Amino acid sequence: MTIGRPHLLFATGLSLLVTTYAFGQAQPQTAPAPEAPLLQALKGNRLPLTMQDGRPSGAGWDWLVKEAQGARFTLIGEEHGVAETNQLSAALWNALCESGYRRMAIELSPVIAEDIEAAGTESEQPSDSYWVGFTVGSVVYVMELHGPPGGSVSEEQSQEIASAYYDRLKGN
Numbered sequence: 001m002t003i004g005r006p007h008l009l010f011a012t013g014l015s016l017l018v019t020t021y022a023f024g025q026a027q028p029q030t031a032p033a034p035e036a037p038l039l040q041a042l043k044g045n046r047l048p049l050t051m052q053d054g055r056p057s058g059a060g061w062d063w064l065v066k067e068a069q070g071a072r073f074t075l076i077g078e079e080h081g082v083a084e085t086n087q088l089s090a091a092l093w094n095a096l097c098e099s100g101y102r103r104m105a106i107e108l109s110p111v112i113a114e115d116i117e118a119a120g121t122e123s124e125q126p127s128d129s130y131w132v133g134f135t136v137g138s139v140v141y142v143m144e145l146h147g148p149p150g151g152s153v154s155e156e157q158s159q160e161i162a163s164a165y166y167d168r169l170k171g172n
Contacts, residue, residue, distance in 0.1 A: 054087040065095045073161050074101075075143070093146070102152040110142060130158035136169045 049060030056064075068074045074096070076089050129146045130153060143162050147153035 051084050051087060054091070056088055056091050064092065068092060068096055069099050069101065073164075075161075075165060097148075102147045113142070113144065128153050130155050132158050132162035134162060134166055136166065141165070141169075 047060035047063050048058040049056055049064070050058050074092070076085070076092070127146045128149050128151070129144050131142065131144050133140060133142045135141070141162075143158065143165065145153050145158035145161060
């Protein structure tokens with residue numbers, strides 16, 4: 001039996017159409033993106049924190065203060081150019097001082113540190129501070145340790161905190 005060319009073309013086209021239709025119905029299985037577990041964990045562990053008139057509030061704020069009160073040291077990483085970071089840092093410092101906290105390290109750029117210092121008010125209290133800077137690869141880290149005057153913070157403490165942070169960044 002021989003099949004003529006028109007019948008062969010028809011049979012080939014029909015089989016392609018049926019195959020495409022049958023296999024086109026199933027959606028391809030793709031592996032989840034590598035960041036999916038991280039995003040899921042972040043969404044499952046986030047708490048609301050709002051800033052109004054320079055004051056933070058919400059379950060996220062309550063959690064942050066509670067955790068910082070029990071910590072050996074608190075480190076705040078500053079996103080450059082965001083005013084709320086400074087407001088949050090100041091509010092956290094005040095909340096922690098009320099509960100007896102005497103040390104706080106804040107990582108920020110030298111330019112922002114100068115802006116914060118220049119924007120001081122008459123009601124500010126004096127404090128002792130120590131500055132420590134270090135690099136990991138091409139990233140420069142700057143830390144300042146602040147506390148009420150009179151020896152509540154020391155150069156040794158600031159070096160210890162910076163050293164612990166450096167070791168953590170390096171995976172030691």
